[in-house]
Amino acid sequence: MTSRRQPGVPILRLGDVLVTGLLNELDDRAAIAFTEELTERISAEGARGVLIDISRLEVIDSFVARTLMELTTVARLLGARVIVAGMRPPVAITLVELGIELVGVETALNPEQGLAALGWRQAPQPLEGARRGTAR
Amino acid sequence: MALPGESILASRGAKRPARSEGRRPPAPASYPVRTEEDLLTVRHAVRAATIEAGFGLVDQTRVVTAASELARNAYVHGGGGTVTVEYPRDPRGRRGLRLAVKDEGPGIADLDAALTDGFTTGSGLGHGLGGARRLMDEFSVRTGPGEGTVVVVTRWTVR
Amino acid sequence: MEQALLDTDIGEAELREEADALIEALVPGLQSEIPVDRVVTSSPGLHEAVVGLSMRRARAGATPTATSLAVLALKEALLKAVQRDTRDAEELFSSAVFMNRLLDVAGALSFETYVEGREEIIRRQSQQLMEQSTPVVRLWRQVLAVPLIGTLDTARTQVVMENLLQAIQDHEALVAIVDITGVPTVDTAVAQHLMQTVNAVRLMGADCVISGVRPSIAQTIAQLGIDLSTILTRATLADALAAAIKLIDGPGPDGEEGDGR
Numbered sequence: 001m002t003s004r005r006q007p008g009v010p011i012l013r014l015g016d017v018l019v020t021g022l023l024n025e026l027d028d029r030a031a032i033a034f035t036e037e038l039t040e041r042i043s044a045e046g047a048r049g050v051l052i053d054i055s056r057l058e059v060i061d062s063f064v065a066r067t068l069m070e071l072t073t074v075a076r077l078l079g080a081r082v083i084v085a086g087m088r089p090p091v092a093i094t095l096v097e098l099g100i101e102l103v104g105v106e107t108a109l110n111p112e113q114g115l116a117a118l119g120w121r122q123a124p125q126p127l128e129g130a131r132r133g134t135a136r
Numbered sequence: 137m138a139l140p141g142e143s144i145l146a147s148r149g150a151k152r153p154a155r156s157e158g159r160r161p162p163a164p165a166s167y168p169v170r171t172e173e174d175l176l177t178v179r180h181a182v183r184a185a186t187i188e189a190g191f192g193l194v195d196q197t198r199v200v201t202a203a204s205e206l207a208r209n210a211y212v213h214g215g216g217g218t219v220t221v222e223y224p225r226d227p228r229g230r231r232g233l234r235l236a237v238k239d240e241g242p243g244i245a246d247l248d249a250a251l252t253d254g255f256t257t258g259s260g261l262g263h264g265l266g267g268a269r270r271l272m273d274e275f276s277v278r279t280g281p282g283e284g285t286v287v288v289v290t291r292w293t294v295r
Numbered sequence: 296m297e298q299a300l301l302d303t304d305i306g307e308a309e310l311r312e313e314a315d316a317l318i319e320a321l322v323p324g325l326q327s328e329i330p331v332d333r334v335v336t337s338s339p340g341l342h343e344a345v346v347g348l349s350m351r352r353a354r355a356g357a358t359p360t361a362t363s364l365a366v367l368a369l370k371e372a373l374l375k376a377v378q379r380d381t382r383d384a385e386e387l388f389s390s391a392v393f394m395n396r397l398l399d400v401a402g403a404l405s406f407e408t409y410v411e412g413r414e415e416i417i418r419r420q421s422q423q424l425m426e427q428s429t430p431v432v433r434l435w436r437q438v439l440a441v442p443l444i445g446t447l448d449t450a451r452t453q454v455v456m457e458n459l460l461q462a463i464q465d466h467e468a469l470v471a472i473v474d475i476t477g478v479p480t481v482d483t484a485v486a487q488h489l490m491q492t493v494n495a496v497r498l499m500g501a502d503c504v505i506s507g508v509r510p511s512i513a514q515t516i517a518q519l520g521i522d523l524s525t526i527l528t529r530a531t532l533a534d535a536l537a538a539a540i541k542l543i544d545g546p547g548p549d550g551e552e553g554d555g556r
Contacts, residue, residue, distance in 0.1 A: 025176065027172050027173065027175060027176050028172050028175070029172060058183075058197065058200075059179065059197060059200050059201055059204060060201070061201050061204040061205055061208070062205060062264060062267060063204075063208060085500060086500075087498050087499055087500070088197075088464075089194070089456075089457065089460035089461050089463075089464055089499065090193050090194040090196070090197035090198075091197060091498075092456075092460055092495045092496075092498040092499050093194055093197070093198075093453070093456050093457065093460065093495055094194070094197045094198050094201045094271065095495075095498060096456070096491045096494045096495040096498065097198065097267075097270050097271055097491070098201065098205075098267040098270065098271065099266070099267060099270065100267075101494050101497075101498075102498060107497060107498055107499065107500035108500040109463070109464075109467055109468075109469070109499060109500040109501060110467070110500075113469075113500065114500075194453075194457055228411075228414065294418065294422070
């Protein structure tokens with residue numbers, strides 16, 4: 001089942017958070033396969049959070065929107081919190097005009113902020129001394 | 137009596153015949169919607185057409201999304217159909233893009249209901265039509281039970 | 296020609312040049328096989344000369360009368376020229392009729408172009424006005440604001456959303472304040488447009504605060520039964536800014552720190 005998915009963004013694991021993304025070339029079958037694979041991984045790995053980077057998506061129609069909403073609901077039932085990050089401005093405007101508000105889906109400006117919301121921190125700046133050390 | 141040559145040159149520079157805005161619009165093109173892959177092809181073709189017609193990024197996204205909704209309707213509810221892309225001009229010379237989405241399916245029995253928003257139900261029909269209507273400037277449907285459905289939508293470049 | 300001169304600040308040299316261009320284009324136009332009624336509209340040089348002249352006047356702010364007269368005044372000049380050539384009454388008459396037909400079409404074309412030119416200017420100006428009247432300002436690190444002035448219709452909402460969302464992306468803003476102090480009334484349509492804007496901001500992953508809700512507007516919203524309960528609102532822009540800074544600095548669910556970066 002997973003093999004049918006288009007070669008795209010793999011699902012990475014960072015602690016108890018799964019990180020993945022969607023590409024623009026998303027047909028219906030790929031969207032469904034994506035949902036199935038992600039659901040299996042959440043369940044198998046006991047993930048508490050899922051970050052989906054959608055900054056590559058140039059179009060979100062009602063089908064993709066529904067996929068995201070269903071995925072969020074399923075993940076929540078499995079105990080994971082989903083954050084969708086990086087929606088492009090034209091996509092947000094079009095969704096709102098379509099009348100789709102992605103009810104229940106949490107959003108973040110970019111993957112970094114999404115990860116922060118899921119409990120991940122940016123690494124602190126290295127110390128002066130350490131930086132000097134690596135420079136030499 | 138003689139004015140500085142500059143002003144004449146300036147006025148010459150401003151001389152620009154109206155309605156000469158370049159090339160002839162491309163010929164209309166049709167794309168079949170028979171398989172799921174065709175939906176992607178339609179999206180690509182419509183994206184290219186919006187760029188050709190001179191739309192900005194947000195309008196491109198509106199038109200491609202509307203095309204996606206209508207093509208999916210034709211595929212899911214109409215058992216397949218065609219999407220025709222045209223490049224109209226209105227009397228004021230504005231450029232636009234017109235999509236005619238046609239299927240030979242069972243037609244829409246209750247058009248008003250189909251146009252009513254039902255986002256939360258998640259049913260494809262109605263959502264696609266109503267959404268496409270909001271995303272475009274002009275919208276018309278010709279349908280009836282057993283007659284198939286033709287949806288024609290247009291968006292113009294300048295609001 | 297004098298009349299046209301009075302109404303505009305187009306110089307005489309320019310007028311002369313325009314007249315020369317017209318006459319220059321007239322000769323090949325008349326020598327062609329095109330019937331007289333269509334010479335002006337179908338002969339490219341002549342068409343361009345008349346359209347160019349009219350467009351320039353429309354842009355310069357000349358009156359429509361002056362613009363048409365600039366073309367029609369040629370009648371008199373041409374008639375005088377014919378009079379110098381011949382005294383034969385019949386020939387004069389047929390020339391006059393011919394010239395009338397020719398130049399009436401030119402006058403009509405001139406007028407049409409003039410109107411078109413003015414409309415183009417109006418369209419462009421209203422677009423500019425719309426963009427200028429919705430500036431997005433940065434109030435604080437990661438806090439943006441749009442002061443809305445005037446009513447909020449569909450076209451305006453689209454411009455506001457486009458500018459605001461782009462600015463959110465550019466500045467990585469976390470809160471956007473929409474200030475409606477300058478919006479005279481809020482009816483259901485305006486409220487719906489506000490909701491759309493708020494929803495679009497949220498889809499981007501930022502928060503939205505509406506400020507400048509006057510008591511009278513709050514009453515109207517309540518009376519109309521518009522549900523804005525999911526939206527954070529504040530009476531003044533200052534209050535909204537305070538709320539926005541709290542949203543950023545506060546130990547919110549995302550634990551974002553104000554001085555984090």
